[in-house]
Amino acid sequence: MIHNVSSDSPIGIFDSGIGGLTVVKAVQAALPSERIIYFGDTARVPYGPKSQVTIRKYASDDIAILMRYKPKMIIVACNTVSALALDVVEKACGDIPVIGVLKAGAELAVKATKNNRIGVIGTQATISSNAYASAIKLLNQEIEVVSKACPLFVPLAEEGFIDHPATKLIAKEYLSEIRQQAIDTLVLGCTHYPILRRVIEETIGEGIRIIDSAEAVALRTKQLMTESKLLNPARKASAPHLLVSDLPQKFSLLYQLFMGSELPDVELVEV
């Protein structure tokens, strides 16, 4: 029993910036009748290279903004927050359930691996936190996890260098170590990375299953809403309600890159 929410309450999703839109897209695809409210902390993005203290403070601000809209559940679309500040979010949410991309991605990867060797790529903070490896080991101690921070993937995705020779070179450099570790599963541990999925797939080579945390979290969300009997009855699909802390010049372009549709109205909030 969750207090003060109904099946028509929105699903709240937040991220350090616009990367979490890949999660919005996946949730919309899985659950087209749900209302989605999204907060992107575009004024303070990126969280990835920052310290844990700062990331925890920002997570606390972010969840406070979403809670004003009385969501029926919260998705932490930011891998960095999922890794370093999930408890901060859970505490602020009370009995509202919280799903982090990280745990959802880890679960799907554990199900997928056949040879018990999983690769994880993400931002500096996510990888240094070792949170994916811990989450995976908690599910199955036998699994070996090979991790690699890929700091340039976010700016390359945002610059739209999807298929650029430089992106291929950088992917080759970042992924060469993991490639040699005989993994059979690779977790995209950053919400920007699905934008570069093709070049990552080509570089890592055939026969390796790619786990997109955005898809994983959408599956978990559907399951949880079904179990809690909080699925929204069929209503017309609508654009997400977008909140951002800054509205940069490139926002509309980036929205199209991530969502494949025109930017709806956006609300500016102060952090």
Place this chain on the structure above:
Amino acid sequence: MIHNVSSDSPIGIFDSGIGGLTVVKAVQAALPSERIIYFGDTARVPYGPKSQVTIRKYASDDIAILMRYKPKMIIVACNTVSALALDVVEKACGDIPVIGVLKAGAELAVKATKNNRIGVIGTQATISSNAYASAIKLLNQEIEVVSKACPLFVPLAEEGFIDHPATKLIAKEYLSEIRQQAIDTLVLGCTHYPILRRVIEETIGEGIRIIDSAEAVALRTKQLMTESKLLNPARKASAPHLLVSDLPQKFSLLYQLFMGSELPDVELVEV
């Protein structure tokens, strides 16, 4: 006459992050006896892709932090702030003189050009603001300015991809348009870019004078301190007093990359 300052007062320098350390290094080289206090807003870096409203708010916070230390002058080492919020800083400084990297770089470029064609590269916000072109035209209307935003140069520099083939490819792509415009002078309109100076020089080709805004602002500072009779009499050179709003894991590594010396004590301040 500047109130409440002496020749022993510090020179205050601030930037959105660590890029301004190239300015610290240039000022130390030109004026080894000066005390330097540096604030880097590492919790909210980068400013470049953000909106003017947000950049002006951040600039106001940044200068408030430095003013507590009663500086004898302020250097705005951030091109983005110099372009979009210099008036905010000047207002907060009262009769304390303010030098922005942008104006100093523009002045040196105007002196350097022989054919009146200047190229400028910088972040998205700096280039979109057209502030370099305006500053140059104010000095000499005849000069043609060709500008190009190079958003990947900052993350490439911070990743230490100084001499990487991917950096060369990206530099080639960014600089090819400007190369064709018969410029004889190129302004590095972002404090990170001196880190990539060699690849930029190689890509832009021979016979083009590179203007490093950090060096330009150091020259102006020396001139101004001499004119105001505020030069610090010979004292032993010392490490800058460092203030940051976040202390990320890579900070020490980046400090070495920018300064070529070991990280001194750092003070964490809240923004």
